[in-house]
Amino acid sequence: MKLFRDLADSASFSRAAEMNAISQSAASQQIRRLEKELGISLVQHNKRPLVLTPAGQEFALACRDIVRRFEKMQASLEEFREEISGPVRVASIYSVGLYDLSRHAEEFHRLYPKADVHIEYLRTDKVYDAVLEDRVDVGLVSYPTPSKELRIIPWRREKMLVVTNPAHHLAKEKSISAEKLEGQPFICFDQDLQIRKVIDRFLRELRVTVQPVMVFDNIANIKEAVAMGAGISILPEPTVRHDVKEGRLCAITLEGSELVRTIDIIYRRSKVLTPATLRFVDVLRKEVRE
Numbered sequence: 001m002k003l004f005r006d007l008a009d010s011a012s013f014s015r016a017a018e019m020n021a022i023s024q025s026a027a028s029q030q031i032r033r034l035e036k037e038l039g040i041s042l043v044q045h046n047k048r049p050l051v052l053t054p055a056g057q058e059f060a061l062a063c064r065d066i067v068r069r070f071e072k073m074q075a076s077l078e079e080f081r082e083e084i085s086g087p088v089r090v091a092s093i094y095s096v097g098l099y100d101l102s103r104h105a106e107e108f109h110r111l112y113p114k115a116d117v118h119i120e121y122l123r124t125d126k127v128y129d130a131v132l133e134d135r136v137d138v139g140l141v142s143y144p145t146p147s148k149e150l151r152i153i154p155w156r157r158e159k160m161l162v163v164t165n166p167a168h169h170l171a172k173e174k175s176i177s178a179e180k181l182e183g184q185p186f187i188c189f190d191q192d193l194q195i196r197k198v199i200d201r202f203l204r205e206l207r208v209t210v211q212p213v214m215v216f217d218n219i220a221n222i223k224e225a226v227a228m229g230a231g232i233s234i235l236p237e238p239t240v241r242h243d244v245k246e247g248r249l250c251a252i253t254l255e256g257s258e259l260v261r262t263i264d265i266i267y268r269r270s271k272v273l274t275p276a277t278l279r280f281v282d283v284l285r286k287e288v289r290e
Helices: 002-010 013-019 024-038 054-078 094-111 124-132 194-205 219-227 237-246 275-289
Strands: 086-093 115-122 138-142 150-164 185-189 211-216 233-236 250-254 260-268
Touching: 002 013, 002 024, 002 054, 013 024, 086 094, 086 124, 086 275, 094 115, 094 138, 094 219, 094 275, 115 124, 115 275, 124 138, 124 260, 138 275, 150 219, 150 237, 150 275, 185 194, 185 219, 185 233, 211 219, 219 233, 219 237, 233 237, 237 250
Parallel strands: 086 115, 086 138, 185 211
Antiparallel strands: 138 260, 150 233, 150 250, 150 260
């Protein structure tokens, strides 16, 4: 039933097979066997892309409901265990996972040694796909897009700082006004990313014009470009903390600025989170409460 639900949702045998950790051939055989047992056709096998029959559409509705109820039952039974156990599947954007998430996973394992955290580091769009396709329990993304299919749990607000290399003429400043950025060579995020739109709006509202010289879709490459002296940028403070400590980069506060990057936890609205997953979310949010 889960395989057929995933097939109906993804409209792809290959995607449904991947979501259930089986081969495409095995997925096709299971659906054929299911059709034989039910005595009806669920899929129009001669159509591409995949199309469900009317009976298949009705069966998919039932599968979604039954699988949701089964997962809810599993989660309820977990609460009767003496110890929290089981897997927690997490997908995170790189800029959170690479500098921070391992610390939280270690703390969670210390508190709940019989539970395991499995972490994937993905591009933002792939995090959404993993959550919506139920390949992970929760995702960590910046500036999450509201959706009727997703629930959003607020997590962090990261202060944004001007970042330069140590030889830049602004590097010795502790804080500057945004006007000091006027005309500066600027290393930008890709235009499709929400963080780029937030920074652009911030500069536009202050009537500050920078000179874009490079564009990247990730923080790691922006930091390298800044370190080489190609220009300056604006980045979340936690992502440059280690670089500043090592002396590779300098971070400067923007005077009077409330520019932040929000990082939130997302999960499927129809998903029932297990006790282990809920405890992991608590570990993540503990730092915010503190």
